[in-house]
Amino acid sequence: MEGISLLKSQRLAVLPIDSYDLDSELSIVDSHEYGGEYDTFTFGSWSSHVLGNGSGADSDTAFRPHEGSLALTELGKQLPNIMSLVTEHFPLDRLQWIRVFSLRDGIISPHVDFLEWAKPGLRVQVPLRTSDEALHSENDVVYGIRRGEVWKIHSTDPHSARSTSQVARLSLCLDFAEADEPLAIRNDVPATEPIRVVARPEPTAAELEELIAAGKEFTLETMRAHFRPFAALHFERHAHATAAFDWYVEAARRSGDEDIVAKAQAFRTYCIEKRGDGEAFVW
Known part of the structure; x- marks a missing residue:
């Protein structure tokens, strides 16, 4: 396989x-x-x-x-x-x-x-x-x-x-x-x-659009809870683990709020790119 x-x-x-x-x-x-x-x-x-x-x-x-x-x-x-x-x-x-x-x-x-x-x-x-x-x-x-x-x-x-x-x-x-x-x-x-x-099937365009469209509902207070379905999708559909962050940042852009986009990008950095010893991420 x-x-x-x-x-x-x-x-x-x-x-x-x-x-x-x-x-x-x-x-x-x-x-x-x-x-x-x-x-x-x-x-x-x-x-x-x-x-x-x-x-x-x-x-x-x-x-x-x-x-x-x-x-x-x-x-x-x-x-x-x-x-x-x-x-x-x-x-x-x-x-x-x-x-x-x-x-x-x-x-x-x-x-x-x-x-x-x-x-x-x-x-x-x-x-x-x-x-x-x-x-x-x-x-x-x-x-x-x-x-x-x-x-x-x-x-x-x-x-x-x-x-x-x-x-x-x-x-x-x-x-x-x-x-x-x-x-x-x-x-x-x-x-x-x-x-x-x-084995997982490829995600459809409709599934991805439904996921990303949720970004219109993001607020700084709720965006942490919104991340869970982004992380879950790659267990159901064939996608790289980091695709969760690509989708999440794109969804954040749908909010029209630059602070929300910056927070989504910062979470990606913290999880998979760079963080310091003892550094805590603050939602």
Whole structure:
């Protein structure tokens, strides 16, 4: 399938995830509070839950590279089976962050990770609970990650994720230093399913016009909420992830308000082009 050849993200392994009793621990994650650090990028219900970082502090939730060893947070200490999954299959010497991402009836804006830092790390995800309704995108490819699959996410190209399910998709996210070094995964099992790439039809002119025409209703107060269908369309129709911003800026021009156009352009810059360490986007 053509999409597989274009996909830069890689399935590295499959873990024997059914060997781990995770249900009660996933319920703990479901009820864990999220501070909203990444609300700029997310629409619907998305949250990040830190199990391990450089400090061990629950309040230390904003991702950044760090020197030194990994420390478990209070949440991480409550999840011994998830932590066993990590320690039994992954090298720990380069591991810097352990998080679980929750996505329920939500979407992440197309974005590029590690823009803030000169040297990107290596990011892998392992779904712990998921469904066919949970999808990832990278450039113009949309693909699914099954429960227990270990995927190296190509984070420095525009990418996104969406789930339309009302049950939260929970994905273990591990960040390692030294992106160029291979990741030695232990005790994996053979893959029995092919990589899942989702075929989508081309968008019609009428669909794009209906989407862009919504810009006539944009105000500075409502334009954030208006972005969600722009981000969602490339999961349904064959288009590059960054097309969401092209459509959004064009829609903003329909408002006739230069401040709205400037804000739409600034959001594109922040998500996929340039942002500083600690820089927050203000809608």
